[in-house]
Amino acid sequence: MRIAVAGKGGAGKTTIAATTARLFARRGFAVHAIDDDPNPNLSAALGVAPEQAAALRRAPREEIMEEVADASGHATLRLKRPFSEVLATYGVRGPDGVDVLTMTGLLGAGKG
Ligand SMILES: Nc1ncnc2c1ncn2[C@@H]1O[C@H](COP(=O)(O)OP(=O)(O)OP(=O)(O)O)[C@@H](O)[C@H]1O
Ligand SMILES: [Mg+2]
Structure with a gap:
């Protein structure tokens, strides 16, 4: 399942996504x-520890x-x-065994 x-900025997308991810992981998914x-x-x-988060590298789309x-x-694609x-x-790998990937980030001025 994907x-x-x-949606709209500040609506709670990240909070809902992270909570849902951890609840599914706790149920064994x-x-x-x-x-x-x-x-x-x-x-x-x-809840990924800061030192672990620092090891996260943007996965370059290309x-x-x-x-x-x-x-x-x-x-x-x-x-x-x-x-x-x-x-x-x-x-x-974060808490409850949730694997995290970052696909983008601040790529530079004027990049949209
Ligand atoms: N159900 C809620 N009740 C109260 N505050 C909430 C709730 N869900 C999220 N928040 C708070 O609202 C703020 C925005 O939440 P969040 O970062 O999840 O939104 P977002 O949609 O991912 O924002 P962005 O568009 O900036 O990525 C955060 O400070 C978060 O703690
Ligand atoms: Mg967000």
């Missing part, structure tokens, strides 16, 4: 929490994903490497 949390906020703070909301077109020419490898390279 759950995406998006394997949970991968992916932060795609340009100002990433999901790891803090999950290195881990590629665009492929299906038979009708519709473009989709797919992983270039196994997800477990991406997690091991860029992620950390």
Whole structure:
């Protein structure tokens, strides 16, 4: 199951996402929490220790994903490497065993 949390600024997306992730993990599900906020703070909301959070490296989209077109020419993104490898390279394991990945961050001025 994949759950995406998006919406208005300051509405509680990160709080809900982190709490939901930990509750699913406590119930025995394997949970991968992916932060795609340009100002990433999901790891803090999950309770990842600061020294562990410092080891989190942004998973560069261009290195881990590629665009492929299906038979009708519709473009989709797919992983270039196994997800477990991406997690091991860029992620950390937080409280309750939730794996955390950061997909973006402040990439520089004028980047949108
Ligand atoms: N149910 C709630 N009741 C009261 N305060 C809340 C609740 N949920 C979140 N908050 C608080 O509201 C603030 C914004 O929450 P949060 O960071 O989760 O929002 P967000 O939608 O992820 O924001 P952003 O758009 O900046 O990423 C935080 O200070 C958080 O502690
Ligand atoms: Mg947020």
